[in-house]
Amino acid sequence: MNIDIVVATTAATIQAGTPILFATLGEIITEKSGVLNLGVEGMMLIGAFCGFFITKITGNPYLGVLGGGIGAASLALLHAISVLIFQANQIVSGLALTILGTGLSNFWGTPFVGEKTLGFQKMDFIGLSKIPIIGDIFFKQDILVYFSYILPVIIWFLLDKTRLGLEIRAAGEFPEGARSSGLNVTFLRSLGILGGGFLTGIGGAYLSLAYTHIWTNGLVAGRGWIAVALVIFAFWNPFRAVIGAYLFGGIMAFQLSLQASGTQIPSSILLMLPYILTILVLTIASKTHKGSWGPMGLGINLEPKD
């Protein structure tokens, strides 16, 4: 096989994995605080739409990304209100978020279907892009990809090395105990939900602004659910999330390059691959992690005190 093709496919792998990485890292933060948010797919869609729309009206993709994050965080706020204040079932509330987010992004997005956006372009990373092969793969990407390289470190540091991170994890592991020792669990969990939603929204905005550069309804196409599965695969570890995200980036890039090469395999069969891979990856990860299921307070609401 030609080395150029390998390099190009690997670079495409990084790019395809990046939106999934943002969403997976976002969901890790949320789940670390003890809240399951199954609305990732819906939040990514809102992020993608807000990113596209704000870039369109301001002409500034940086504002677009910010808008994508804020849009998704606003949707996450609904989840925060329903599960933290109204004690709603986290699974059902999250599903509602996905339905609502899908509806909203298509509702607002329909008039713009097919419209292009300039968004983010690839730019060489000064110096590093000159390294043979490595530079071509990792350092001829767009700025959000560069940001995603350091993001896992930031999140690991925030969650594992700061007091706030410790408190968030306490709210996720032992909510009752955290409350007894004077922590405001509701506040900590809402930080987890909103922070996670914001990152998820950036992942969505990446799709419209840096990946497709064009608005289509439903462009997230299950990536949000893949991210939910990857949290389990990553065992709530930001660094393992990178491996998972690039694995899926790889299958997507592979599928695209196969389609471009004019293969005989029907496209609907190729499109199934990421979903089947998700099931496989989840199954293997669940078997190996059997018995240890992430934060102990995950998915359980903290009942209000009488």
Next chain:
Amino acid sequence: MKIQIKKVYTQSKARSVLLAVVAVLLALSVSSLLLATLGKSPLSGIVIFLKSGFGSTYAFFDSLNKAIPLFLCAIALSISFKMQIWNIGGEGQYALGAIGATFVYLYFPNLPWYFLIPLMFTSSAILGGLFGVIPAILKVYFDANEIITTLMLNYVGILLIDYLVYGPWQDPTSLGFPMSVQFGENGTISTISNTPLYKTIYICIILGVLYKIFFQTTKIGYEIKVSGENENVARYSHIPRKKLIIFVLFLSGAICGIAGFTETVSTVGRLQPSVIAGYGYKAIIVAWLARLSTIGMGIFSYFLGAMLVGVEGLQLEMQVPEAYGMIIQGMILIFVVSFQFFEKYKISIKKE
């Protein structure tokens, strides 16, 4: 002033119903306001929505026709929800049901209807059920979360229909459109005479009654309920949890498959991508609104059906995008699930 939250230990059915109604009304109001974001009048939106959804006998029957697959998917999902198994894969199992029915028709197109229809029905149920068994096995033997596996299989099921109707099952005379051949009269179920209502509604009535009997009288139905309510009790009473999960997801998938059958042999009459209409997801809302009660699911299936008809009216008369229906559904679900708070807790304001 101090807000006090107290737990309520007595549950009142009237209160639950009232809360659900208030939640739905609030969700509809909020959704109607969103029409303003597209520069359309919320008020005339509500009028058109109600008129097209509830304002004619045609709308009534149209809603009932939509309620048929909704109700079937809802009872299917609620079998698994009773056990706290989250089958979110109704959509994929429904797709497999549609495929199952078409498969039989394509291979035996000349059988008389009294052989063909039961055969299509069975094939749909089996394929749908098997699609439910995959996540069951992954859950039982590998501990894989069924929410994610069932959901991923939805995409697989829908893509499988795409593959078939663009490929081996495409009608050669369809000029490239993605569809199978039109089923003949022997492979379709017609409407009840003088109405636009399909006879597939009988399947709903029969399965609805069986669902109720199953949970009220059979041992296995009782075991499913106990396993869902208290896992520890279930374990001590030696309920075979693993076998039960596989059984429950098979049954759940089979009934979703039957829903796919009803749609394929009645309103659509062939296999094509538009068979997929999100009933598998919408049924989650129906099941949750009705708290898994049979009659409740019947009522809410009709209600959601009418809502879909109302949104079609909005699409036609106000050019509101189709996705508006999903907004309403999402709003309803989030309001309903939040408002259940007021069933469990009582809020009082005290002056200090």
